[in-house]
Amino acid sequence: MSIRDLAQTIAARAQADAETSWTARLLANPDKAAExxxxxxxxxxxxxxxxxxARLTSEAADVVYHxxxxxxAHGVTLDAIEAELARxxxxxxxxxxxxx
Numbered sequence: 283m284s285i286r287d288l289a290q291t292i293a294a295r296a297q298a299d300a301e302t303s304w305t306a307r308l309l310a311n312p313d314k315a316a317e318x319x320x321x322x323x324x325x326x327x328x329x330x331x332x333x334x335x336a337r338l339t340s341e342a343a344d345v346v347y348h349x350x351x352x353x354x355a356h357g358v359t360l361d362a363i364e365a366e367l368a369r370x371x372x373x374x375x376x377x378x379x380x381x382x
Contacts (some may be wrong), residue, residue: 289350289360296354305351312355319348 283291295305308315326341350360373381 285346285350286360288347289354292347292350292354308348308351309355312352315348315352315355319345319352322348 292305292309295303296309298306300307300310308318322341322344326338326345329338329341332338353359353363
């Protein structure tokens with residue numbers, strides 16, 4: 283599954299019943315979506331420090347999913363994220379960071 287496929291699945295689940303869909307439940311509660319993203323990010327950091335590539339891969343997938351759900355819950359689309367990434371490629375990372 284590509285990230286674009288995942289984003290489309292998340293968008294489709296917005297119409298699902300929050301009683302039966304974890305994604306719909308998170309989309310209906312943006313604060314919970316943000317909390318879950320944070321939890322998954324910390325878990326990925328922990329696995330990165332342990333050196334277990336398989337566990338890090340699993341946690342990274344959770345991070346990507348929860349990032350997209352959190353963004354969707356706040357009306358931020360994958361298209362918007364990709365546009366921002368494209369804008370940033372026009373300058374070096376150091377220049378971009380200094381501009382913030």
